[in-house]
Amino acid sequence: MTELRVESPRRPIRSYVLRQGRFSPAQQRARELLLPRFGVAFAAAPLDFEVVFGHKAPTVLEIGFGMGESTVAIAETMPDHDFLAVDVHGPGVGSLLKRIDERRLTNVRVVQHDAVEVVTQMIPADALASIHIFFPDPWPKKRHHKRRLLQPGFVHELALRLEPGGYLHAVTDWQDYAAAILTTFAAEPALRNTARDYAERPAYRPITKFELRGIGLGHGVWDVIFRRR
Numbered sequence: 001m002t003e004l005r006v007e008s009p010r011r012p013i014r015s016y017v018l019r020q021g022r023f024s025p026a027q028q029r030a031r032e033l034l035l036p037r038f039g040v041a042f043a044a045a046p047l048d049f050e051v052v053f054g055h056k057a058p059t060v061l062e063i064g065f066g067m068g069e070s071t072v073a074i075a076e077t078m079p080d081h082d083f084l085a086v087d088v089h090g091p092g093v094g095s096l097l098k099r100i101d102e103r104r105l106t107n108v109r110v111v112q113h114d115a116v117e118v119v120t121q122m123i124p125a126d127a128l129a130s131i132h133i134f135f136p137d138p139w140p141k142k143r144h145h146k147r148r149l150l151q152p153g154f155v156h157e158l159a160l161r162l163e164p165g166g167y168l169h170a171v172t173d174w175q176d177y178a179a180a181i182l183t184t185f186a187a188e189p190a191l192r193n194t195a196r197d198y199a200e201r202p203a204y205r206p207i208t209k210f211e212l213r214g215i216g217l218g219h220g221v222w223d224v225i226f227r228r229r
Contacts (some may be wrong), residue, residue, distance in 0.1 A: 027094030034097040035110070040084070041114040046124045048171065052109055053082045058129035061161070063115040063149070066138055068096025074132075075108050075157050075208040081129065086111045086118050116154060123161045131168045132157055134205070138174035150181050152188070157189035162228035167194065169225045171205070178222035191226040199225040 022033070040052060049059045060078075062085045065071045075083045085108060087093060093112045100108050111118055139147045150170060158168055168191065172178050182198065185191055201207075201223050211221055 023091050023094060026098055027091050029094075030101065031090060031094035034101055034221035035093070035112070037098055037106065038097055038110055040109050040111045042111060042118065042122070044121045047084075047122050048128045049082065049084075049127065052084070053107065055082075057082045057107070059084060060132060061119075061123065061128050062132045062134075063119075064133060065092065065096055066135070067092050068099050069208055070134055070206050071096060071108065072099045072103055072105065073206065074204055075105050077204065078104060079107060080115065081107065082094075083108045084111065085109070086113065086115045088112060088114060115149070116157075119154070119161060121159055126161050126163045128161050129163060129166050131162065131166075132205075133168075133170045134172055135210070138172060138177045140174060140177075145180075148177065148180070150184055152184050155184050155188050156190070157179045159188050159228060162190075164228055167225055169202075169205070169223065171221065171223050172221050173211070173221045175220060175222065178224065181224050182222075185224055186225045190229055192229055194225045194227055199223045 014152060040047070050056045053059075055226065056079060059082045060074075062071055062083055065085045065087050069083070071083060071085050075081075085096060087096075087110075090112070093110060096108075096110060099105075100110075111122075112123050133150065136149045139145075155168075162168060168185065170185075178198065184191060201221070203226070205223070207215075215221065
Protein backbone atom coordinates (compact mmCIF):
# COMPACT_ATOMS: atom_id res chain seq x y z
CA MET A 1 0.00 0.00 0.00
CA THR A 2 1.21 3.47 -0.82
CA GLU A 3 2.02 5.47 2.30
CA LEU A 4 0.40 8.90 2.49
CA ARG A 5 0.85 11.70 4.93
CA VAL A 6 -2.25 13.65 5.86
CA GLU A 7 -1.34 17.31 6.04
CA SER A 8 -2.85 20.65 5.16
CA PRO A 9 -1.78 21.54 1.61
CA ARG A 10 -1.19 25.09 0.50
CA ARG A 11 -4.05 26.16 -1.76
CA PRO A 12 -3.32 29.70 -2.98
CA ILE A 13 -5.24 29.05 -6.22
CA ARG A 14 -8.65 27.38 -6.26
CA SER A 15 -10.25 25.70 -9.24
CA TYR A 16 -13.65 27.24 -8.58
CA VAL A 17 -15.40 30.43 -7.61
CA LEU A 18 -18.06 29.83 -5.00
CA ARG A 19 -21.21 31.12 -6.67
CA GLN A 20 -23.96 29.62 -4.57
CA GLY A 21 -26.74 30.99 -6.73
CA ARG A 22 -30.34 30.79 -5.68
CA PHE A 23 -31.71 27.72 -3.96
CA SER A 24 -35.12 26.54 -5.04
CA PRO A 25 -37.36 25.80 -2.04
CA ALA A 26 -37.02 22.07 -2.77
CA GLN A 27 -33.21 22.26 -2.94
CA GLN A 28 -33.02 24.23 0.29
CA ARG A 29 -35.35 21.84 2.08
CA ALA A 30 -33.43 18.78 0.79
CA ARG A 31 -30.11 20.21 1.89
CA GLU A 32 -31.38 21.03 5.36
CA LEU A 33 -33.20 17.74 5.92
CA LEU A 34 -31.12 15.22 3.99
CA LEU A 35 -27.50 16.35 4.37
CA PRO A 36 -27.40 14.98 7.94
CA ARG A 37 -28.60 11.64 6.53
CA PHE A 38 -26.58 11.32 3.31
CA GLY A 39 -23.79 13.81 3.92
CA VAL A 40 -20.22 13.22 5.08
CA ALA A 41 -18.67 16.12 6.98
CA PHE A 42 -15.20 17.24 5.96
CA ALA A 43 -12.48 16.27 8.43
CA ALA A 44 -8.72 16.06 8.08
CA ALA A 45 -8.70 12.31 8.68
CA PRO A 46 -8.90 9.28 6.34
CA LEU A 47 -12.37 7.88 5.74
CA ASP A 48 -13.32 4.27 6.38
CA PHE A 49 -15.67 3.59 3.47
CA GLU A 50 -17.11 0.50 5.12
CA VAL A 51 -18.22 2.68 8.03
CA VAL A 52 -19.46 5.49 5.76
CA PHE A 53 -21.68 3.22 3.66
CA GLY A 54 -22.40 0.49 6.18
CA HIS A 55 -20.99 -2.27 3.97
CA LYS A 56 -17.96 -3.15 1.87
CA ALA A 57 -18.10 -2.42 -1.87
CA PRO A 58 -15.95 -0.85 -4.60
CA THR A 59 -16.00 2.93 -4.12
CA VAL A 60 -16.24 5.55 -6.86
CA LEU A 61 -15.26 9.17 -6.21
CA GLU A 62 -17.16 11.74 -8.26
CA ILE A 63 -15.77 15.27 -8.32
CA GLY A 64 -18.05 18.09 -9.44
CA PHE A 65 -21.50 16.56 -9.91
CA GLY A 66 -23.45 19.64 -10.98
CA MET A 67 -27.14 18.98 -10.31
CA GLY A 68 -26.51 15.28 -9.71
CA GLU A 69 -28.22 13.83 -12.79
CA SER A 70 -25.27 11.72 -13.92
CA THR A 71 -24.37 10.69 -10.38
CA VAL A 72 -27.83 9.25 -9.76
CA ALA A 73 -28.05 7.62 -13.19
CA ILE A 74 -24.73 5.83 -12.74
CA ALA A 75 -25.46 4.85 -9.13
CA GLU A 76 -28.76 3.30 -10.20
CA THR A 77 -27.09 1.18 -12.89
CA MET A 78 -24.21 0.17 -10.59
CA PRO A 79 -25.90 -0.80 -7.30
CA ASP A 80 -22.92 -2.98 -6.37
CA HIS A 81 -20.70 0.13 -6.16
CA ASP A 82 -20.70 2.98 -3.67
CA PHE A 83 -20.37 6.62 -4.75
CA LEU A 84 -18.79 9.47 -2.82
CA ALA A 85 -19.89 12.67 -4.58
CA VAL A 86 -17.99 15.90 -3.88
CA ASP A 87 -18.97 19.46 -4.82
CA VAL A 88 -18.94 22.90 -3.22
CA HIS A 89 -22.10 24.44 -4.64
CA GLY A 90 -25.13 24.42 -2.35
CA PRO A 91 -27.98 24.28 -4.91
CA GLY A 92 -26.34 21.31 -6.64
CA VAL A 93 -25.89 19.54 -3.31
CA GLY A 94 -29.56 20.11 -2.54
CA SER A 95 -30.56 18.84 -5.97
CA LEU A 96 -28.49 15.66 -5.63
CA LEU A 97 -29.79 14.97 -2.14
CA LYS A 98 -33.36 15.33 -3.39
CA ARG A 99 -32.68 12.87 -6.21
CA ILE A 100 -31.05 10.37 -3.83
CA ASP A 101 -34.10 10.46 -1.58
CA GLU A 102 -36.62 10.22 -4.43
CA ARG A 103 -34.82 7.24 -6.00
CA ARG A 104 -34.26 5.63 -2.58
CA LEU A 105 -30.59 5.13 -3.27
CA THR A 106 -28.45 3.71 -0.49
CA ASN A 107 -25.09 3.79 -2.30
CA VAL A 108 -24.45 7.55 -2.57
CA ARG A 109 -22.94 9.90 0.01
CA VAL A 110 -22.24 13.61 -0.44
CA VAL A 111 -19.39 15.85 0.71
CA GLN A 112 -19.89 19.59 0.30
CA HIS A 113 -16.29 20.76 0.34
CA ASP A 114 -13.27 21.57 -1.82
CA ALA A 115 -12.39 18.39 -3.73
CA VAL A 116 -8.62 18.91 -3.48
CA GLU A 117 -8.79 18.98 0.31
CA VAL A 118 -11.16 15.99 0.38
CA VAL A 119 -8.79 13.94 -1.78
CA THR A 120 -5.56 14.88 -0.01
CA GLN A 121 -6.91 14.66 3.53
CA MET A 122 -9.82 12.19 3.53
CA ILE A 123 -9.20 9.56 0.84
CA PRO A 124 -6.76 6.76 1.76
CA ALA A 125 -4.18 5.43 -0.67
CA ASP A 126 -5.24 2.59 -2.99
CA ALA A 127 -8.85 2.94 -1.79
CA LEU A 128 -10.87 3.83 -4.90
CA ALA A 129 -12.13 1.63 -7.71
CA SER A 130 -12.53 4.68 -9.94
CA ILE A 131 -12.71 8.47 -10.11
CA HIS A 132 -15.14 10.41 -12.31
CA ILE A 133 -14.54 14.07 -13.20
CA PHE A 134 -17.16 15.03 -15.75
CA PHE A 135 -17.06 18.49 -17.35
CA PRO A 136 -14.84 20.33 -14.88
CA ASP A 137 -14.70 24.11 -15.25
CA PRO A 138 -12.52 24.69 -18.36
CA TRP A 139 -11.42 28.18 -17.35
CA PRO A 140 -11.15 29.04 -21.06
CA LYS A 141 -9.13 32.25 -20.81
CA LYS A 142 -5.41 31.49 -20.98
CA ARG A 143 -4.60 33.61 -17.95
CA HIS A 144 -6.99 31.43 -15.93
CA HIS A 145 -5.59 28.04 -17.00
CA LYS A 146 -3.72 27.86 -13.70
CA ARG A 147 -7.12 27.49 -12.03
CA ARG A 148 -7.97 24.31 -13.89
CA LEU A 149 -8.52 21.40 -11.54
CA LEU A 150 -6.56 18.74 -13.39
CA GLN A 151 -3.03 19.99 -12.82
CA PRO A 152 -0.10 17.53 -12.59
CA GLY A 153 0.17 17.68 -8.80
CA PHE A 154 -3.50 16.90 -8.24
CA VAL A 155 -3.54 14.17 -10.90
CA HIS A 156 -0.66 12.52 -9.04
CA GLU A 157 -2.67 12.63 -5.81
CA LEU A 158 -5.67 11.12 -7.60
CA ALA A 159 -3.55 8.32 -9.05
CA LEU A 160 -2.27 7.38 -5.61
CA ARG A 161 -5.84 6.97 -4.33
CA LEU A 162 -6.79 4.47 -7.02
CA GLU A 163 -6.41 0.79 -6.37
CA PRO A 164 -4.20 -1.05 -8.91
CA GLY A 165 -6.26 -1.34 -12.08
CA GLY A 166 -8.67 1.38 -10.98
CA TYR A 167 -9.50 4.05 -13.54
CA LEU A 168 -9.51 7.84 -13.71
CA HIS A 169 -12.12 9.19 -16.14
CA ALA A 170 -12.31 12.85 -17.14
CA VAL A 171 -14.65 14.40 -19.71
CA THR A 172 -14.65 17.87 -21.25
CA ASP A 173 -16.24 19.67 -24.17
CA TRP A 174 -13.32 22.10 -24.52
CA GLN A 175 -10.79 20.71 -26.99
CA ASP A 176 -7.75 22.55 -25.62
CA TYR A 177 -8.56 21.36 -22.10
CA ALA A 178 -9.01 17.82 -23.41
CA ALA A 179 -5.53 17.99 -24.96
CA ALA A 180 -4.09 19.34 -21.70
CA ILE A 181 -5.77 16.59 -19.66
CA LEU A 182 -4.50 13.90 -22.03
CA THR A 183 -0.96 15.27 -21.77
CA THR A 184 -1.12 15.54 -17.99
CA PHE A 185 -2.50 12.04 -17.48
CA ALA A 186 0.08 10.58 -19.89
CA ALA A 187 2.89 12.25 -17.94
CA GLU A 188 1.83 10.63 -14.66
CA PRO A 189 3.97 7.49 -14.20
CA ALA A 190 1.31 5.71 -12.12
CA LEU A 191 -1.23 5.84 -14.96
CA ARG A 192 -1.60 4.21 -18.37
CA ASN A 193 -4.02 5.10 -21.14
CA THR A 194 -6.86 2.73 -21.98
CA ALA A 195 -6.94 4.01 -25.57
CA ARG A 196 -4.50 5.36 -28.16
CA ASP A 197 -5.52 8.88 -27.18
CA TYR A 198 -9.17 9.72 -26.41
CA ALA A 199 -11.54 6.95 -25.35
CA GLU A 200 -15.00 6.11 -26.62
CA ARG A 201 -17.78 7.12 -24.25
CA PRO A 202 -18.29 4.09 -21.99
CA ALA A 203 -21.81 2.74 -21.52
CA TYR A 204 -21.89 3.73 -17.85
CA ARG A 205 -21.57 7.45 -18.62
CA PRO A 206 -24.98 8.92 -19.49
CA ILE A 207 -25.35 11.73 -22.01
CA THR A 208 -26.74 14.76 -20.17
CA LYS A 209 -29.13 17.38 -21.56
CA PHE A 210 -26.23 19.83 -21.46
CA GLU A 211 -24.10 17.48 -23.55
CA LEU A 212 -26.90 16.79 -26.05
CA ARG A 213 -27.41 20.53 -26.52
CA GLY A 214 -23.69 20.97 -27.22
CA ILE A 215 -23.62 18.07 -29.67
CA GLY A 216 -26.58 19.64 -31.46
CA LEU A 217 -24.55 22.82 -31.83
CA GLY A 218 -21.62 20.89 -33.27
CA HIS A 219 -19.49 20.84 -30.11
CA GLY A 220 -17.17 17.92 -29.48
CA VAL A 221 -16.89 15.90 -26.27
CA TRP A 222 -13.68 14.15 -25.25
CA ASP A 223 -13.37 11.25 -22.77
CA VAL A 224 -9.96 10.59 -21.24
CA ILE A 225 -9.69 7.29 -19.33
CA PHE A 226 -6.47 6.06 -17.72
CA ARG A 227 -5.88 3.16 -15.32
CA ARG A 228 -3.61 2.86 -12.31
CA ARG A 229 -0.64 0.67 -13.16
